[in-house]
Amino acid sequence: MLGRLFGKPKEQPNALATLDKLNETLEMLEKKEKVLLKKMATEVEKAKEFAKVKNKRAAIQCLKRKRLYEQELEQLGNFQLRIHDQMIMLEGAKAMTETVDAMRVGTATMKAMHKATNIDDIDKTLSEINEQTENMKQIQEALSAPVGPATDFDEDELEAELEELEGAELEEQLLQPATTAPLPPVHVPATPSPTRPADQKNTTEVDELATLQAEMAM
DSSP states (O other): OHHHHHOOOOOOOOHHHHHHHHHHHHHHHHHHHHHHHHHHHHHHHHHHHHHHTTOHHHHHHHHHHHHHHHHHHHHHHHHHHHHHHHHHHHHHHHHHHHHHHHHHHHHHHHHHHHHHOOHHHHHHHHHHHHHHHHHHHHHHHHHHSOOGGGGGSOHHHHHHHHHHHHHHHHHHHHHSOOOOOOOOOOOOOSSOOOOOHHHHHHHHHHHHHHHHHHHHHO
């Protein structure tokens, strides 16, 4: 009932469909422009032919029709210019509309994300992360601590024992005699040296002393 009274709602114009329609109209005007140019050229040729045969009236009629075609051609040029202007404006409006729609979608998405994210949830998450980090540190310290009999050793006593060992080692090194390098062997020539007279005299005296001691013993 309401539809009959007020009529059907008008559909929103589609920018792409409108651009397609304008392109079709522009192509139609360009084709018509080519047809008018051919007609103008034909009328000019006819006027030349009539002028050759001295038919001035017919030649003038051809030129008049040519003028009419020129006026129509000029009108087609104005139509084409308006369509080009409208297409440029429509493409700009389409780009602006798409930009606004994209910004609107982005704003709605940001609102939804902010609504889904609560500051209390963030604080809770950070607290849980800190707690888990602290637990991990405690576990690592517990695993690295020594266990078993090694925990009963006194570190001070071990350090004192180490100092005693180091002192004994140093004292032992100080008490060791200094070692001397062996002398190089002296090379003795193989040829025997001649016996000196003094050496022969000493040998004779020794022999005589031995003989005297033997006689006294008898």
